[in-house]
Amino acid sequence: MSERTEPRTFTARWVFSVSGPPLPNGTVTVRGEHIEAVLPHGARTPDEDVGNAAIIPGLVNPHTHLDLSGARGQIPPTDADHFTDWLRGVIGYRRTRTPEQTQSDTRTGLAECLRHGTTLIGDIASEGASWDALAGAPTRATVFREFIGLGSERAAVAMTTAEAITKSLPQTPNCRVGFSPHAPYSVHHALLAKVTELARLHRLPVAVHLAESPGEIELLQRHSGPFRTFLQNLGIWHADALSKSPDAWITRRLRRAPDLYIHANYLTPTPRIPKNGSIVYCPRTHAAFGHAPHPFREFLARSVRVCLGTDSLASNPDLDVLSEARFVRAGHPDFPGDQLLRMVTLSGAEALGWADETGTLGAGKSADLVVVPLPNADTRDPHELVLAEHAGDRRTMFRGAWRTATRAREGAEP
Template structure:
């Protein structure tokens, strides 16, 4: 049921004191206040209270204030490829056509669509992102967009390119990413990890996304081996063989609490143990995985292992939208065993932690940035409230 109000995104650096009231305040999945308000000062949340405020306040209505959503893995720079590629020929043909089309479209179109996608994202309430960019064209777009999070310049291949600078800078930091274990040399991956790690920044990498990747890392042959050979990349000394992609990265010393492992679609029980032991951050992109690989990540077992998956969408080349409300709804629908509070955490706090932003966002609590969303969900029961939020029903 839609109430008298609409979804609103409230974000900004107020230099004055403001009070925002609503029927519910979800501080995080474990702390919910019915009839409460936030006190804001200098762009930060000063305090959260139950009850009705005294004095002047902004009353948003009977719905709920929630933290902004976090898209921990996306590629804004591929936004121009929306609805341009078919998924049904398999993953590798999709990658080939992606590279060709990206070239054909040209930088101007890529920039134009990336700008539009960044602005759409904010309007829908995803205010924090982990943007991964191979071309580097989205760095400035992100800086000018008002989106916060981490910009990852992505590298792949033998590692002969010079690695750009990293910079820790709240609320938008600049770090580096390795493309994937099967596309990047160990030397390159280690250099990238050292560079980001020394600045205390997250290092992002796609891991265990396709069967071809696992086949290549385990056997050193197959479609990816041909793909690399075709591009003149010599993987003879990469040290691959008899390992899963997760074990291979672990062996290289790349998995720790500052690494963000994305996808994890083909992982074994042993991999799950490695991920848990190394305290690596993880991000899943279920809608993209379904489109490209007709398979979904094992989120239930990740949670059982104590891992806290964040949500990402990947790009518009493999997913219908970059909106984390849509990703949450997909997860709620396809993983009926997950309770709605868990799904909510994936889209908020887990995402903030994955990007090292938990001191800034991920919850509505004292000291966090004064960004929040008002949703017109007029609901009496807390469990139902979460159910409707995560399934996008209001």
């Protein structure tokens, strides 16, 4: 990454460290790959003024499926009651893709994440297929190896695979492994127990799709509804393999750190979420399926961490996590802007276990930042400027080096 050793100081109309109050015309000083100082206006003479813009921490997208990036517009989301129809479309799409096409789709999605200013990604991938693309890209990432197996035989194979992975865990300075037992309707309870126990022993993050649709709740509570028909049609209906409720996945199984509960659209705020557990809310995907209002505010009121993700291009228009925050702001204008900015930076970094390195602007942190153009307007709360829809290209620094357009495109090239 950056080989420069002399300090460089940048200023902007606003500097948002996330760990402290916004600084009007503040400065960020970078030395090599790290931030040396974040100071108020006048404390240091800047080397570069980026103008009418905000300097914010690098964006964090804790939930993606990069392999579905080729499905943009091909699998329109259904209403919430027909969610399994959309799942059939996703399964059908994946079955048509060759390994080469899947890798191309992954690189396409990665390039889009980089272009929007993402510097930390959580990607769920079958067989960990996105590892090579992410490990070689100018971003941090956690690649969640996905496990699926409701029948006892397939679950046993998946358990053997999980054990094998933990014997030779790949890791780079920018890329780590996680585990993802997919969802309550697709994972045998014994497989869930095995995968999460291995994750605990090896301190790996776990990501689970949980309480995503009303049909999932009906399946677990009464063994009926559209998910039963869906599983029967696939030939994988095994009633004795199911957990009893979404809450059981939290209170009985996933007591380790960190855990990511993806979507949680219909998860009541009553379960005791572990201290290092996180709800990952994907606002525009949630809206596309017409789900009931998300309980993110109730979780926050209970001091549960909530961060924002994009899900995939099979259900979302793009992979821009800042647009997710702007979408929430449009629907909840009374929700504090500083919390929203935290939800796409520090909260995501905490959820993925990277908060010591990134997620805020501060001395000693990695120099991961985004320059976001601002509208020509004044407002009492400067967060409103960052959260306003506004055109303009963003500039991204990762580990002290500016990403060029060519470098960002590397995510889409073999």
